[in-house]
Amino acid sequence: MARTTSIFLLLTALLWTTVWADPLQVIRGRQARVHLLELYTSQGCSSCRAADEWLSGFTGDKDLWDNIVPVAFHVDYWDYLGWEDPYGRTAFSQRQRDYAAAWRNNRVYTPGFVHNGNEWRGFFDGSKLELDTPGAPADLGGVVEIAIDEGRAVVSLTNPTTDAKELTAHVAVLGFGLSNYVSAGENKGRELENDFVVLSYTAALVKKTGDSFTTTLALARPEKAGAERYAVAAWFTRGGDLRTVQAAGDWLNEAAVESIRLAKTKGVKMSDKIVKSEEEWREILTPEQYQVTREKGTERAFTGEYWDNKDDGVYLCVACGLPLFASDTKYESGSGWPSFWEESDRSLGMVRTEVLCNRCEAHLGHIFEDGPRPTGLRYCINSAALKFVPKDAKKK
Numbered sequence: 001m002a003r004t005t006s007i008f009l010l011l012t013a014l015l016w017t018t019v020w021a022d023p024l025q026v027i028r029g030r031q032a033r034v035h036l037l038e039l040y041t042s043q044g045c046s047s048c049r050a051a052d053e054w055l056s057g058f059t060g061d062k063d064l065w066d067n068i069v070p071v072a073f074h075v076d077y078w079d080y081l082g083w084e085d086p087y088g089r090t091a092f093s094q095r096q097r098d099y100a101a102a103w104r105n106n107r108v109y110t111p112g113f114v115h116n117g118n119e120w121r122g123f124f125d126g127s128k129l130e131l132d133t134p135g136a137p138a139d140l141g142g143v144v145e146i147a148i149d150e151g152r153a154v155v156s157l158t159n160p161t162t163d164a165k166e167l168t169a170h171v172a173v174l175g176f177g178l179s180n181y182v183s184a185g186e187n188k189g190r191e192l193e194n195d196f197v198v199l200s201y202t203a204a205l206v207k208k209t210g211d212s213f214t215t216t217l218a219l220a221r222p223e224k225a226g227a228e229r230y231a232v233a234a235w236f237t238r239g240g241d242l243r244t245v246q247a248a249g250d251w252l253n254e255a256a257v258e259s260i261r262l263a264k265t266k267g268v269k270m271s272d273k274i275v276k277s278e279e280e281w282r283e284i285l286t287p288e289q290y291q292v293t294r295e296k297g298t299e300r301a302f303t304g305e306y307w308d309n310k311d312d313g314v315y316l317c318v319a320c321g322l323p324l325f326a327s328d329t330k331y332e333s334g335s336g337w338p339s340f341w342e343e344s345d346r347s348l349g350m351v352r353t354e355v356l357c358n359r360c361e362a363h364l365g366h367i368f369e370d371g372p373r374p375t376g377l378r379y380c381i382n383s384a385a386l387k388f389v390p391k392d393a394k395k396k
């Protein structure tokens with residue numbers, strides 16, 4: 001019996017050794033603060049091209065990886081303009097909305113930059129991105145290490161200068177030299193080339209053990225590969241204000257690229273559903289939004305923000321950012337609530353006459369069969385359950 005146990009232990013030890021003793025690649029950042037620059041962009045947005053090209057300039061920059069880690073999250077809320085961005089993900093649009101919520105700012109727009117967790121508008125007036133940071137908060141720093149093995153990364157932050165007990169670890173696989181001919185929408189007829197594109201992304205909460213934060217994250221195989229080069233980026237943020245604590249990144253070597261492209265995802269593929277506790281919903285929603293979306297409340301007629309809104313744009317779920325209705329399906333019903341005759345692509349769930357967000361189950365309103373043609377439906381929706389993004393917001 002004892003013998004069996006010790007053989008078992010030996011085998012277990014061997015297994016661990018073979019898996020982790022010799023990672024395919026180890027990337028190690030520096031102790032001093034490394035800047036994280038996020039770009040929120042879309043192939044469907046004509047004003048995004050200049051920002052994409054500017055970001056591509058970092059591929060040959062002396063500061064790349066050592067001092068700055070750029071990443072481009074493609075959002076999906078312009079897909080309705082006719083071009084479905086192949087790298088756009090609803091989760092990335094949501095990420096941008098989470099920032100807006102943390103900044104107490106209701107607007108999301110593209111191109112949008114986030115520098116170390118703060119909105120950065122310098123791109124628009126041509127000011128330089130500040131990489132020497134005199135007076136940077138003292139709690140930013142530590143060494144991020146990314147050890148890559150078959151489809152996984154052990155991501156750690158050691159010697160952190162923050163006193164937080166819990167952080168969020170993020171890891172992204174980035175693609176470079178991704179060319180796409182765009183056949184519809186605002187960039188119709190153009191060949192776009194994108195770099196630093198986030199192809200797969202995973203995050204997890206990590207508790208501090210000893211002097212470090214360490215976790216194993218799946219490097220999900222990108223749905224769209226075919227890049228000329230790949231890199232990996234990892235960073236840590238604080239939960240409350242999403243501020244970046246430290247980042248690291250580097251080009252991936254061939255073995256690591258192979259392992260990620262061939263690794264089986266084993267059910268770690270990012271789920272499309274968003275599930276949060278009532279506490280978490282309370283944190284990100286106003287009391288009125290919470291009352292409507294989580295407690296199935298109804299705002300009083302003619303009181304909401306959007307019943308009379310006639311601007312061009314898209315209406316997102318206020319809770320999770322999923323695009324629900326396009327403004328060209330909105331009509332004047334006289335009811336005092338925003339009314340639409342058609343939902344965006346499979347965005348809604350129905351329970352009898354109740355209308356729910358298909359992604360986060362937020363209560364939105366009700367559906368009636370007295371709408372205009374061609375559908376004959378009336379989606380009667382609470383303004384408090386919606387977030388309107390005007391079509392010209394991106395020009396600002």
Ligand SMILES: [Zn+2]
Nearest residue numbers: 317320357360
């Ligand atoms: Zn939702």
